[in-house]
Amino acid sequence: MISFSNFIVMTRALFIGVWLLWSLQTIAQPHMRSLPDMNYEALVSRASITYDKPVTKSEEGLPIGNGRMGSLVWTSPSAIRFQLNRVDVFANNAASNNFFERHTDYCSGIGFVDVDFLKNDVFDEGNFQQHLSCYDGLMKVKGKATDVDILAWNEQDVMAMRIERNQVAPSMIHINLRALRSPVTRRGNHQAITKLTIVDNRIVLVQEFKEDEYYCSSSVVIDVMGGGAVASLVNETTLRLSVPSDRKSLTIMMSSSASFDPKHDIIAASIGKLELAKSKGFDGLYQSNKAWWKDFWERAFVQLRSGDGKADLIEKNYTYYLYVMASSSRGTYPPKFNGMIWTTGGDERKWGNLYWGANQSCLYNALFPANRDELLSPMFNMYSAMRKSCEVAARQQWGSKGIFIPETVAFDGLPILPDDIAAEMQELYLLKKPWHERSQKFMDYAFTKMPFQSRWNWKKDEGWKDGRWHTSDKGAGPFGHTTHIFSRGAKIAYQYWLRYEYTRDSAWLRNEAYPMLKGVAEFYRNFPNVKKEADGTYHIYHVNDNESVLGGHNTAEEISSMRGIFPVAIKAAEILGIDSDLRKLWKDVLKNLSPLPLRSEYTKRPPAPPDVWARSLPPVIQGDGGRLPDPNTLPAWFFDLCTLESDIITTKVANATYDAYFPDGIDDSTSVNVLSKLPAAGSLLGRPESTEYLIPNQIETSEIQVMPNRMDMREGFQAISIQRLGRAAEALHYGLCQSVPPYPGAQPVIRIFPAWPKKWDARFKLLCRGGFLVSSSMRNGQVDFVEITSQGGSVCRIRSPWPGSDVVVYRNNKRWRNSKDDLLVFNTEIGDRIVLELQ
Numbered sequence: 001m002i003s004f005s006n007f008i009v010m011t012r013a014l015f016i017g018v019w020l021l022w023s024l025q026t027i028a029q030p031h032m033r034s035l036p037d038m039n040y041e042a043l044v045s046r047a048s049i050t051y052d053k054p055v056t057k058s059e060e061g062l063p064i065g066n067g068r069m070g071s072l073v074w075t076s077p078s079a080i081r082f083q084l085n086r087v088d089v090f091a092n093n094a095a096s097n098n099f100f101e102r103h104t105d106y107c108s109g110i111g112f113v114d115v116d117f118l119k120n121d122v123f124d125e126g127n128f129q130q131h132l133s134c135y136d137g138l139m140k141v142k143g144k145a146t147d148v149d150i151l152a153w154n155e156q157d158v159m160a161m162r163i164e165r166n167q168v169a170p171s172m173i174h175i176n177l178r179a180l181r182s183p184v185t186r187r188g189n190h191q192a193i194t195k196l197t198i199v200d201n202r203i204v205l206v207q208e209f210k211e212d213e214y215y216c217s218s219s220v221v222i223d224v225m226g227g228g229a230v231a232s233l234v235n236e237t238t239l240r241l242s243v244p245s246d247r248k249s250l251t252i253m254m255s256s257s258a259s260f261d262p263k264h265d266i267i268a269a270s271i272g273k274l275e276l277a278k279s280k281g282f283d284g285l286y287q288s289n290k291a292w293w294k295d296f297w298e299r300a301f302v303q304l305r306s307g308d309g310k311a312d313l314i315e316k317n318y319t320y321y322l323y324v325m326a327s328s329s330r331g332t333y334p335p336k337f338n339g340m341i342w343t344t345g346g347d348e349r350k351w352g353n354l355y356w357g358a359n360q361s362c363l364y365n366a367l368f369p370a371n372r373d374e375l376l377s378p379m380f381n382m383y384s385a386m387r388k389s390c391e392v393a394a395r396q397q398w399g400s401k402g403i404f405i406p407e408t409v410a411f412d413g414l415p416i417l418p419d420d421i422a423a424e425m426q427e428l429y430l431l432k433k434p435w436h437e438r439s440q441k442f443m444d445y446a447f448t449k450m451p452f453q454s455r456w457n458w459k460k461d462e463g464w465k466d467g468r469w470h471t472s473d474k475g476a477g478p479f480g481h482t483t484h485i486f487s488r489g490a491k492i493a494y495q496y497w498l499r500y501e502y503t504r505d506s507a508w509l510r511n512e513a514y515p516m517l518k519g520v521a522e523f524y525r526n527f528p529n530v531k532k533e534a535d536g537t538y539h540i541y542h543v544n545d546n547e548s549v550l551g552g553h554n555t556a557e558e559i560s561s562m563r564g565i566f567p568v569a570i571k572a573a574e575i576l577g578i579d580s581d582l583r584k585l586w587k588d589v590l591k592n593l594s595p596l597p598l599r600s601e602y603t604k605r606p607p608a609p610p611d612v613w614a615r616s617l618p619p620v621i622q623g624d625g626g627r628l629p630d631p632n633t634l635p636a637w638f639f640d641l642c643t644l645e646s647d648i649i650t651t652k653v654a655n656a657t658y659d660a661y662f663p664d665g666i667d668d669s670t671s672v673n674v675l676s677k678l679p680a681a682g683s684l685l686g687r688p689e690s691t692e693y694l695i696p697n698q699i700e701t702s703e704i705q706v707m708p709n710r711m712d713m714r715e716g717f718q719a720i721s722i723q724r725l726g727r728a729a730e731a732l733h734y735g736l737c738q739s740v741p742p743y744p745g746a747q748p749v750i751r752i753f754p755a756w757p758k759k760w761d762a763r764f765k766l767l768c769r770g771g772f773l774v775s776s777s778m779r780n781g782q783v784d785f786v787e788i789t790s791q792g793g794s795v796c797r798i799r800s801p802w803p804g805s806d807v808v809v810y811r812n813n814k815r816w817r818n819s820k821d822d823l824l825v826f827n828t829e830i831g832d833r834i835v836l837e838l839q
Contacts, residue, residue, distance in 0.1 A: 047319035058344035067330020087331035094410035097448035098188035109347030203239035338719035350716030362723035386413025396422035402522030405489035406454030435477035490561030504792030551621025564639025571745035645742035683734030691735035739768035790828035806839035
């Protein structure tokens with residue numbers, strides 16, 4: 001077994017060797033340059049984490065997961081500890097009436113596991129190392145005369161733990177499986193029932209959650225390979241496997257399952273997974289994982305180096321971000337921003353079990369260029385599954401057509417409302433009926449609803465008084481922070497469109513993307529508060545701008561969304577050759593749609609040129625519409641409304657708006673918050689200073705303490721997350737390689753190193769729109785070459801990395817042509833390999 005210290009030395013040596021090999025090959029091959037064979041193990045291992053002493057709190061543990069099931073792993077002096085979590089366990093659904101108090105709804109947790117060696121010096125500070133290998137997903141824990149390997153099997157929901165003990169007389173080991181709560185917990189008619197049982201000397205924990213027609217269950221089964229362990233019930237919340245002291249080597253298997261079907265035998269399901277894993281043994285699981293992770297890492301990469309170490313810091317955190325997403329985002333549902341599958345103190349967490357679209361975007365927006373499409377599938381699966389309920393909500397809640405996807409939503413969408421409640425809600429929310437005239441029946445119905453759900457987000461907690469829970473509104477009538485946000489639906493639908501653009505999958509466009517695009521476009525077109533005014537333009541009234549402006553007019557969020565969604569809906573319909581009548585109607589809206597709001601229009605004063613975008617036009621019910629667009633969302637940048645390919649006027653306003661966020665300029669002292677999209681916007685505008693300063697400052701944000709495992713708890717208790725790493729990854733991609741159109745739905749254009757500091761060396765392989773896998777490198781401020789592999793057979797458009805110079809173009813290893821054009825355009829076939837280099 002290689003020691004930890006030798007492993008780190010070897011990793012560093014491998015990495016240096018890769019850089020030397022690249023340099024030598026670049027010098028030795030003056031023509032048809034390309035990246036040398038990549039040592040992915042050396043690269044990815046730079047993101048691995050080694051602890052030389054135990055962590056001080058469980059939230060600092062290291063993550064192990066297979067995308068569906070996972071845990072942080074931490075230690076106490078005598079034990080290795082886990083909280084097993086799953087992405088598909090929810091204590092309640094959208095229809096619940098028992099979680100009317102904020103932060104009380106819960107999810108994900110399925111059981112605590114403690115592997116206790118019964119000696120308080122096994123993992124003390126003097127006998128300790130814990131190492132997470134990002135390359136193969138293997139964790140090693142070293143204690144006094146004890147070596148432990150831990151993994152999560154990619155094929156099935158099984159975690160395995162191999163223990164080797166070197167003591168002459170080792171102690172007994174207790175494997176404790178503990179429930180997260182008492183055997184029966186009630187909240188109104190919500191029940192959480194925990195059952196402990198022993199099946200053929202395996203210990204089994206089952207959870208069941210019930211409320212009205214809702215049901216969800218989970219199971220955990222633990223066994224020790226080779227027998228010899230004795231199962232016992234310790235108390236009403238704890239089961240134990242006792243391993244005798246003469247076992248110096250043993251392997252523990254932990255499996256789990258979950259279901260929404262009360263007829264599903266989840267114990268049998270977990271036992272089946274466990275027995276399959278036992279038949280392969282720890283080494284078999286490891287070899288399976290090793291192959292899976294190898295394939296995962298070789299799909300794309302980013303490798304960076306700079307004299308000040310900042311580029312290296314970005315690379316390390318970028319790779320780690322991909323590791324964490326691969327470990328948590330391959331299930332039926334996406335991991336939640338607030339805790340993911342890494343909570344350690346039970347299954348409650350701040351913000352509860354709903355999904356916040358803005359926060360989830362931090363995890364998912366960066367993944368397309370990373371060429372790991374399967375990590376986005378849980379997000380798409382969840383929204384596709386709730387589409388029918390969103391169609392009903394559009395009609396019931398807003399009197400519109402199409403689909404309404406709220407900013408905050410349960411995993412199963414929105415419940416159907418009683419007709420009379422829906423009718424009154426529509427009148428109130430569209431401001432057709434004064435808020436003070438709302439009926440007692442409506443208020444009684446709303447009382448038990450989850451206040452973080454967007455449709456009930458006007459509710460304000462007043463606390464417990466005289467034994468009763470009290471609520472009021474937030475002072476803006478039917479408006480809450482997320483009630484009147486429609487842009488989330490547009491952003492989700494736009495991501496469906498982007499998946500088509502990156503993959504060129506026509507079946508996806510027809511069956512999944514277009515129904516979403518059409519639904520959102522139809523919602524806006526038929527929304528009662530979208531009106532064509534005397535000036536001939538369409539305006540949208542009584543809407544939010546994210547969470548800061550309530551009841552605004554032509555807000556940046558909604559105008560950006562409409563300007564983004566209509567052109568791509570039109571384009572998709574044209575590609576599919578359908579809905580010609582709708583296309584005409586959408587084109588009319590787009591042609592006559594109001595522009596993005598300007599600050600001068602809000603203040604009614606002549607601008608001090610240049611003018612900048614604002615959050616809203618008047619009137620506004622609550623908030624300051626004259627402020628710059630929300631830096632955490634920046635919708636104009638998301639919808640391709642301002643790119644390096646945009647027209648001069650748009651580019652001028654976009655740059656002026658961006659500069660207004662930084663009146664003192666950008667340098668190494670500029671602070672960046674966790675959720676900020678300013679680094680990504682800066683990269684999109686071609687700002688190298690944004691890449692150089694804002695990305696590392698977001699990774700090492702001063703807003704919140706970053707834990708040793710590179711995660712943070714910005715959102716509150718148990719809300720462990722990597723939101724800032726996702727935002728930084730998005731900005732990094734735009735700094736290295738962009739594939740953006742001049743406006744939504746137009747043909748994308750590839751740019752190489754559009755916002756990269758000249759003093760930083762870099763190489764990458766990333767996916768671009770059109771299905772092009774693009775590789776390039778920059779050394780000492782010079783682009784060495786560009787290699788393009790066509791995976792979709794699309795027309796390729798790329799800006800020359802050497803403007804004004806003669807570029808040699810190779811096609812499938814043969815010299816094809818020369819060009820001095822700034823924009824190179826050429827047809828491709830699937831499998832074509834195009835190489836560009838300076839003459």
